[in-house]
Amino acid sequence: MDWYDHIVHAASSASDDGEKWLLFRLTEVKRQMPKRSGSRPGRRPNVNRNFRFGHEKLLQDYFSETPTYDDNHFLRRFRIPRAMFLDIMQELESSDDYFQLRCDATGKVGLSSLQKCTAALRMLAYGASASSLDENLRIGESTSLLTLRNFCKAVLNIYGPEYLRAPAPEEVNKLMHQNAVRGFPGMVGSVDCMHWVWKNCPVTFKGQYQGKEGKSTIVLEAVASRDLYIWHAFFGCP
Known part of the structure; x- marks a missing residue:
């Protein structure tokens, strides 16, 4: 028995005009409520999505x-x-x-x-x-x-x-050799970065992450090798 049935049971046994009027109003509300026939009581029927x-x-x-x-x-x-x-x-x-x-x-x-x-x-x-x-x-x-x-x-x-692991020693040596040939001995990789607009930045943080464009952004940093492996990624403190 749901809330409606409980109230109807109480109102039906009453003789007061106000309670009878309440019973009438509840009957109207119940009649106007959408009928549901889902997998569980009270749920809408599932959409036949094909x-x-x-x-x-x-x-x-x-x-x-x-x-x-x-x-x-x-x-x-x-x-x-x-x-x-x-x-x-x-x-x-x-x-x-x-x-x-x-x-x-x-x-x-x-x-x-x-x-x-x-x-x-x-x-x-x-x-x-x-x-x-x-x-x-x-x-x-x-x-x-x-x-x-x-x-x-x-x-x-x-x-x-x-793919989600630290580089092995032979891979580090390979990266350092490639960069040494390019004129950067001892370097594993160079960082490239871009600003990504932070659409839902909280108001309290906007001043910390607002650039010259007037939009809140976070910096995405990455170190990648020629075979497109990303060896380091940092997407900002937030």
């Missing part, structure tokens, strides 16, 4: 033999080459159950690994909001956020031991 349609559209746009958008479009929109995307997706499928195609308790086929990986990379590459991916990828906001978290965790687990 996951298969989203997968087939994505397949035709970027991953078919004759895709709608070529490699240049793919590289600009995903920020990585198509072959690298497919390699990462296959690694995720083989190492993480979340990225495998599964069915729910009713036998309905869920989202494909293609849709999940695309959603995660769109948020990372474009800074897109989770709710903006629903129309094309057929993936809800909460699922998009969960996918992004699982994607980042899986990538760290798979590629962390190889």
